[in-house]
Amino acid sequence: MLKGDYKKFYDEIKSTIEKSRLYTDEVRNLAYGTDAGFYRLTPKIVIRAKDEAEVQKAILLANKYNLPVTFRAAGTSLAGQAITDSILIFAGKNWTNYDVLNNGEAIRMQPGIVGARVNQILAPYGRKMGPDPASINSAMIGGIVMNNASGMNCGTHENSYKTILSARLIFADGTILDTGDTKSKEEFKKTHGDFIRQIEEMRDKVRANKKLAERIRFKYSIKNTTGLSINPFIDYTDPFQIIVNLMVGSEGTLAFMAELTMKSVDNPKFKASAMMYFPDIVNACEAVVTMKPGPVDAAELIDRIALRSVENESGIPAFVKDFPEGVTAVLVETMANNKKDLDNNINEIRSLLKDYKTVRPIEFTDKPEEYSKYWNIRKGVFPAVGGLREIGTTCIIEDVAFHIEDLPEATAKLQKLIADYGYKGGVIYGHALEGNFHFIFNQNFDKPEELEQYKNFMTAVDHLVVDEYDGSLKAEHGTGRNMAPFVEHEWGTEAYQLMKEVKNLFDPKNLLNPGVIINDDPECNIKHFKTLTPVHELVDMCIECGFCEVNCLTAGFSLSARQRTVLQREIKRLEITHEDDERLKELIKNFKYLGEETCAGDGLCATSCPLGIDTGKYIKYLRSLDMAGDKAQKYSKMAADNLYKIGPVIRGGLTFVNGVHTVMGTTLLGAVAGGFRTLSGNNIPLWTSSMPKGAKKPVPHPINKENPLKVVYFPSCISQTMGPAKGDPYKESLHKVTQKLLEKAGYEVIFPERMANLCCGTPWESKGLIKQANQKSSELEAALVKASENGKYPVLCDTSPCLYRMRNVMDKTLKLYEPVEFIHEFLMDKLNFKIVDEVVAIHSTCTTTKMGLTPILKEVAEACAKHVILPAEVGCCGFAGDRGFNFPEVNKYALRNLHPVIAKEKVVAGYSNSRTCEIGLSHNGGVPYQSIIYLVDRVTTPKAEKVNYKKKKAEKQMAAI
Structure with missing residues (x-):
């Protein structure tokens, strides 16, 4: 319940921002308030803003009522800089607009674009953005810039500070300034002349203070994100450019960045990497120092403990497991614009290292499929180490930098310091070429002595880095809360006072992310720690990184997947402590819809989780608890046993509704069906114009036993019941077209026995009915084993999600194929393809993606159509079997970016490999989607005349006589 000024703020802001994007409930405030760091504060109000007008209004009202505001993009930050107990504003999913400028030389973008997406946009121009943090696949550009996150290749020469050109900012008083727009700057001079004057005075004061200016140059000669970025005062003269660069690394404490323009950097086409193994960490660091002047673009150190955390990952050689203690890897990358220069670089690096002893011979590879595995492993070290922690402990990552000449000695001391304080699993890894290391340790905060251990350790780290080597306590992860008490010690009083002046100028009321970077509480870093209560083995290893x-x-x-785990941990904690039973009831009640019912259970979260955690599996486990009652089990078993009776009923019902659709028309039937759904409290499934009619019953054809080309074809229960929709271009049932295509390629098609009662079990599994799901998959498995003569013939299933489950649970002797996979491997050499001059879209279902078949889907489509579009901003469609009928809002949200692409590219039709997904895609995309099999059938003809096997056999017998 909101009180006081928070209630006044809410009552005013809801006239500007719709209530569906304003949260004050316990569930979403806790979930959305959590980031990747090890602190937790729960906001009182969460706002998912959609544009700068909404942010401006929120800031103005916060200023009116003196309420703190914190901004958040992806929430992958690690230092406690994106949390608050006040007002939290999200600028993520709705903030993805961009413009490519000057043929890719620069890009203007909103803060919610994921870093990897920026590089995807720039790739056709041979460019990329400068910063390349390990979290690039998840972190958004707003957070990358505001934390001055750098990474493995950019060092200090291509980071956000060096590549930002201009920014569109909203200040604490609500004023908007676009530093890339002359008119905006002139207006700002008129309204904020004193502000500009003070910037210029600070600039002149710093430059006149030779000692301070030199101090700033020295501190920023290596990576440094400790404190506010005060180097603009010596690097730039123009006050507006100083303002822009003060934003970099400011962590939302100075202004909101609604848009930024960044220059891109060259992305050389030729790259090679080598994983080098040295006897110990000192040798490894010395080798890096030696390589520093050479043609090395990155050198990532991974110590023995870190290697152990990833030694079972794909791409890591088996011999790594046998390394003795101390062995340290350095992952080196070199780049060039041609093969000759790349080879010369490799030879020069080898020459530089000729006097160094390595545990294994140095082997470079220039094959992307090989070196990309190394780099993916490097990016996953932090979560992988966190995943090995003792359940319930907190994984903490720190981030320091030394001047390169100090690296070997300082690193050895750091390693010893970690061991001396009892952190046996402490890991050191990171950007050795820049003297920048991350170290990870797992900490429990349950007891006073453990808190004291952490406090003393951080003080010792401060002494080592600052007092002994004058390095950076924070190199690229941002200051946040966990290093705020040490900013003045690292920089000195004079520089720290300058930072406070900057903060006071931009934010005189201290309302923008207070407590971050500038904090007078010397113990702010040892308060508000997260609890990671064990919940279930499926999710207990989650470190809430947000990847x-x-x-x-x-x-x-x-x-999100992360937020579902956060809530389940809090529910479990409250169940154990009973400290607030009313809050517990509210969390359980509201989790039902937000956590369980709207989860698609597609498992794609696991594909970007470094630990492979599939939160969808955990949600299905929770659903299984809901379905454990006798009544649910009874009816689900009845359905499983009588599927052959249910199929005709569904077919008949769909055909009847399709007939009504034809008579009444789309508008009238939509209104009537929508009215019934509303009256039922949304218990009646959604009807759309993309609803299919009933499919025709499959009819087996006689099989020529002499033909060696045979395939077992299992039409999924979905394709056995759901035919084309009224507006679909192809009018035949999918199983009929598939059968025709296979026979066109010369195959004899074998259907499994009692096909009408067979199912892979996915519909039951998605509802948590695991027993019935396994029953159906076992029945299908037995039928397929028999039909394929114990795996002699390949088995084709026409629906990707069904095939995915079949592959996971069935006998490995069965050769199971998904549609595009089968077409690619078995049909493309047996058919003539005539490419049609059409623009078509393809959709890679979640299971197609997880099976790694998206490139094959694209290849097959490109063999059929001249222009193939795979919308970049569209992932899983969210239909999830029948959930798209019952929770269509999820399907609509998942496909919110589909129609703009369809309209822009003038797509005429879409193709995928799951009938229910195609219903949702058609409804939300604006063009009909059907199986890719239809397209392949339309554009192909047989390569050869059909063989008369009886005649051929007779001729063979005569020849033998």
């Missing part, structure tokens, strides 16, 4: 959210289709709508 899952880029592939979680409900992130920004209901809850």
